[in-house]
Amino acid sequence: MPDIITCFKWAVDEADIRPQASGEVALDRVGYKISEYDRNALEAAAQLKEAHGGSVTAITVATPAAKKGLKDALSRGPDRACFVNDAAFDALEPAQTAALLAGVIRDRLPFDLILCGEGSSDLYAQQVGPRLAQELGIPCVTYVNRITLEGSTLLAERKLEDGIEVVKVELPALVTVLPDINTPRIPGLKDTLEASKKPVQSVGPGEAGGEFPARLQTVALRATSMERRCVRFPADDAGIRELVEALRKSGAIG
């Protein structure tokens, strides 16, 4: 009966991002959601628990504003959540997030298996999982789209560019999952209502240990823009030459 930890990030909902007329991207009116692949990690944990028993703890490192994300995560199956929060955590880079997670997990959360999404839907640096495994000194399996558990042995299928690799690893271990591992459930009404009653362990400002000065700085955020010229070229040799010439002139091709 494995004790599972799933890590999730409360990230900007990209569907809400709209470029301003100026080309700037304003983030003051966007909503937040559980980062896409982390939903798959939560679902994988819920399915493992349904099959093997044990427990699931969801953990996030975020600013206190991410409180709503806890209810969302808890409505997707975990038994409890751990909320590592500090107003200063608004621009953590992956090494800092991994160090914070490692500190809290080492001190407070016994586990057999840690599940992470392959990457976050905002930065997609794909670093938190492997760095966290490194910090904890446990094996890490990435790009996983299938997990089978047999006692304390985990079989994982890794979807690589040139094929599928099946690896066997002894727990404790960390796995980062791809979106095709499962279809995350849509929480039912009772799942949402019951999420509020599940325990949340809060690790507040200063309690996580260490200093985490912001090292990432957003200098500018601009939307790509598409300009329509509405120029027509005839579909003959001369027209094609004209088109190539026009593209070259505009700098679109070299």
Add this chain to the structure above:
Amino acid sequence: MDFRLTEEQELIRANIREFCQQYLDPIAVEIDENSRHPQEVFDRLAEMGFMGMPYPQEYGGAGTDFLTYAMVVEEISRSCAGTGFTFSCHTGLGTGPIYEYGTEEQKQKYLVPLCKGQKWGAFALTEPGAGTDVNAATTVAVADGDEWVINGTKTFISQGTFADIFIVFARTDPAAGPKGISAFIVTKDNPGLKVGEHFRKMGIRCSQTAEIILKDCRVPRSDMLGKEGNGLRMAMASLDNGRIGIAAQAVGILQAALDESLKYASQRIQFNKPIGRQQAIQWMIADMATDLAAARHLTYHAATLKDQGLPYTKEASMAKLFASEAAMRHASKAVQIHGGYGYMKGQKVERLLRDAKITEIYEGTSEAQRMVIAGNVMR
């Protein structure tokens, strides 16, 4: 009044929205075209605990407030207004009266399966000769030993073709006028109940509307709902609550009209730029967004009053009146923004316009709402 949604309400809204995008949007055109009741969607909604949601958990509901319920009706209607209506008509009119007026025995027997989505409810008030003028009803119930014998015809009964449990209003005292009507619970296996074909409709075509014929329909005395002679009062109170559902349905249609218009206005290029850069289009969208906000506030306000146990008859009528007329106005504008493409089958705005019209008619026409509102403000 503060309508900031709680974290829970926001999550429930996001979940039902995702549900509709996944399971309802892809079939909305088909169920409209074929006039098909999407039972498979309701099976999932029941599994997820949405059927019967505003009723207590002890009766199989989820015990949410009415505001959350109205939000869910809105989101389902934003995807498919016919499905939103079936959900709201079953939950409001088909289930509500048994919760409000049923005996404990009736609640255990009928309310529990209705709340769990195992059985379908219907509300049979309207007759061919008695629409707005409900007191013109001619369906009669005569006592005979331990039973009541009901005779008459009800028409335009939603869920009629597949409902398991009908709340039927019939005259028990011909001399008592509006105080001579009572309510009965009639189940579909009753040999005295016949259900006609479902009507072919302009809009909300996946909702099934049928005629109900009661011929020497015998029901045990224990299946009278509420007190004898109290039928019309109960029907009116149930309609107050149902009207919040229709208002929410109209808000969903308005939101969909705005969603579609925003998308199209930014995509359609004429005169070398998106039509949304034209002031004429911007003004239509501004008016649409403003009426949507107003309709939503009126609706949430009425729901909140109900949640607080305060009178809400006037507010429910105002919400229903304003939201339905705004939905009709702006569904038409949404088609206008889409030009000729908006007039074609398969375009969502075309369906929105057909669906919007009914919100001005059922559960009290706009004229009936104005009578209720005037009656409340002029006394």
